[in-house]
Amino acid sequence: MLAFLFATVAFSIDAMLPALPDIAAQLTPDNVNRAQLILTAFMAGMGLGTLFAGPISDAIGRKPAIFLGTAIYIAATIAAIFSQSIEFLLAARFVQGLGASAPRIVGMALIRDLYAGREMARISSFVMMVFIMIPALAPSIGAGIIVFSGWHGVFVAFVLFALVGASWLGFRQAETLPPSERRPLRLATLSAAAREVLSNGQVMLCTLVLTLGFGQMFALLSSAQQLFGETYGKGDNFPAWFALMAILSGAGTLLNATFVMRFGMRRIAKWAYVMQTVVSAVMLSLVLTDVLPMGLRFPAFFFWAVSVFFMAGVTFGNLNALALQRMGHIAGMAASIIAALSTIAATLIAAPVGLLYDGTPVPAMTATLICSALAWALMGRLRD
Secondary structure, eight states, rough: OOOHHHHHHHHHHHGGGHHHHHHHHHOOOGGGGGGHHHHHHHHHHHHHHHHHHHHHHHOOOOOHHHHHHHHHHHHHHHHHHHOOOOOOOOOOHHHHHHHHHHHHHHHHHHHHHHHHHHHHHHHHHHHHHHHTTTHHHHHHHHHHHHHHHHHHHHHHHHHHHHHHHHHHHHOOOOOOGGGGGOOOOHHHHHHHHHHHHTHHHHHHHHHHHHHHHHHHHHHHHHHHHHHHIISSSGGGGGGHHHHHHHHHHHHHHHHHHHHHHHHHHHHHHHHHHHHHHHHHHHHHHHHHHHOOOOHHHHHHHHHHHHHHHHHHHHHHHHHHHHHHTTTTGGGHHHHHHHHHHHHHHHHHHHHHHTTTOOSSSSHEEEEEEEHHHHHHHTTTTTOO
């Protein structure tokens, strides 16, 4: 159930990927790269929404906050169905992201209500392992819908997906934050909680590393359709390749869930960024020197793309658990601040990288190399 709620965000991003060429042709034919903003507008809205979702859930409870966010998400999605301009669609996607922030952030606070430390990281990894199946299927689902009803039909699927998730939560999950532990939405209370989060060095370091991780992943997502289709000529089979990439990278969450209790959150995340730094440096060198034979160029790119998502599966659950392990009393506020800062800042990384797409993977690979190297350096300052 939690994986399904978390997947609202992934489905809202990945199911749109096959629609980008059609949207670009219809709404922004003079500048097709602007279609990528459909992804970053959603992520920017989600980043802003996370500032409010957690504190609201601390005040009114986890389930009501998720229901409120779902209602906003559905209303914006219905508006997007009737979009006739790129500007209106981007505005609808921004509001859609605002609503989608609730299942993501409040779901994390709900897990923290029940678990802490390495146990939280283990549970989060299992959630992510199931959740990864949605991105694996989403492009294929989106492509199938487009065949029958055009890109507008993808938004109808978003409405149905959100309704299923909210209904499942309503019927199957008990409220995890009792009234006696709720924190009213008073300025003084919110300010004190925010100061506590922002002044905690461990939390801020985790947030910065998450920003770098999200930034490189979003940068790849923004250019994925063009890279697979235009650069490597795999556009017709893009949903299948994306599904395979997501399934293979899902092994990262399985490995993390298996070994995190033994090796610890920080150590596993650190070595994941070491791996990503080395892989990206090697791949960028191969691309820039143009030494790979034609038959190996796409397999090498595909291996690198899988490694980026594999890194996410190994690190994100651990970093969230590290950040929240001492914040249980203000889990909603802490989850909001962490997600808001990391998502908004990651969007500022990803959007320019996507717009720099030049027919090669060089911009995405360069961004990944820089982000992973910085994350590796910062991980040395974290403690379990």
